[in-house]
Amino acid sequence: IKNHRMMCKKILIPEDRFFEHMQKTIKEFELLHSINHPCICKIYGINTSEVIQKDDDEITTIALFLEYVEFDLKDCLNNKMLTNTIKVQIIIEIIHALIYIHNHNMIYRDLKIENVRLDSNLNSKIVDLGFIKINEALYHRTLSISGSNEFMAPEILNDEKYDNKVDVYSFGMILLFILEGKMPKYTLKDKMKRKDVPLPNPSS
Numbered sequence: 741i742k743n744h745r746m747m748c749k750k751i752l753i754p755e756d757r758f759f760e761h762m763q764k765t766i767k768e769f770e771l772l773h774s775i776n777h778p779c780i781c782k783i784y785g786i787n788t789s790e791v792i793q794k795d796d797d798e799i800t801t802i803a804l805f806l807e808y809v810e811f812d813l814k815d816c817l818n819n820k821m822l823t824n825t826i827k828v829q830i831i832i833e834i835i836h837a838l839i840y841i842h843n844h845n846m847i848y849r850d851l852k853i854e855n856v857r858l859d860s861n862l863n864s865k866i867v868d869l870g871f872i873k874i875n876e877a878l879y880h881r882t883l884s885i886s887g888s889n890e891f892m893a894p895e896i897l898n899d900e901k902y903d904n905k906v907d908v909y910s911f912g913m914i915l916l917f918i919l920e921g922k923m924p925k926y927t928l929k930d931k932m933k934r935k936d937v938p939l940p941n942p943s944s
Contacts, residue, residue, distance in 0.1 A: 761802075762802065765786075765802050766786070766788065768870065768872075769783065769786045769804065771846075772869050772872070775841075775844070775869070777836070777837060777840045778863070778865075779833040779836050779840070779863075779864060779865055780837050780840065780865060780866050780869070781806055781807045781809055781865045781866065781867040781868075782806070782807040783804060783805070783806050783807070784805045784806065784807065785804075785805040786802065786804055786805070787802070787803040787805075788802050790802060790803035806867070809858065809859050809865050809867060810857070810858065810859055810860050811858040811859070811860075812854070812857060812858075813830065813853060813856040813858055813864065813918075814853045814854060814917075816858060817918065818921075822862070826862055827919065829862075829863075830856070830862075830864040830918065831915060833863065833864040833865075834864060834866065834911060834914065835911070837865075837866045838851075838907055838911060841907070842904045846873065846904075847872065847902075847903065847906065847907060848871070848872055848904075848907045848910075849871040849906065849907070850868070850870075850892075850910075851866070851907055851910035851911060851914065852910065852913075853891065853914055853917050853918075854868075855867055856914070889931070891910045891914060892906075892909075892910060893906035893909035893910060894909075894931050894932055894934055897928070897932055898932055912937075913937075916939075916940075919940075920940055924937055924938045925938060926938060
């Protein structure tokens with residue numbers, strides 16, 4: 741796309757379920773392509789027959805072409821690159837992105853610190869929308885929780901029915917991470933038992 745920097749995400753498809761995954765990915769692309777918000781990473785195109793070399797074989801994959809967003813928020817926080825003013829700006833931008841998603845009858849479902857990136861002007865964008873769903877009804881868990889459970893709502897972890905409030909829970913955990921620089925001491929067992937999240941002491 742002219743005047744746009746892009747990154748490419750390639751999706752490997754199991755041969756025995758190729759057409760099923762192809763249809764699902766195209767449907768997701770059409771949904772994501774309809775999203776247009778400055779705080780959400782834009783998807784520009786799709787190639788359903790991207791060929792990559794793996795060992796001595798050529799494998800056909802699906803390639804998604806996404807807006808290039810330079811910086812990892814977690815790295816920026818760990819390296820103390822962000823002022824308090826920029827942190828507040830990032831928080832507000834995440835809120836605007838979630839409002840847009842929820843106002844369009846969708847659930848993000850996988851909001852976590854790794855899925856927020858910053859562009860060259862330190863504007864934040866939500867990325868990796870592969871788990872976004874139309875909020876037609878309450879959903880049972882259909883996504884892998886590997887690496888995401890610190891930010892994921894207990895309803896999803898407990899395989900219960902849920903709605904877009906799970907995104908609000910995840911946003912609260914991100915808010916803690918941005919302001920504190922770390923996650924609270926709160927185990928997966930605590931979360932699944934619905935224990936209160938330990939909050940930091942108020943500022944004096």
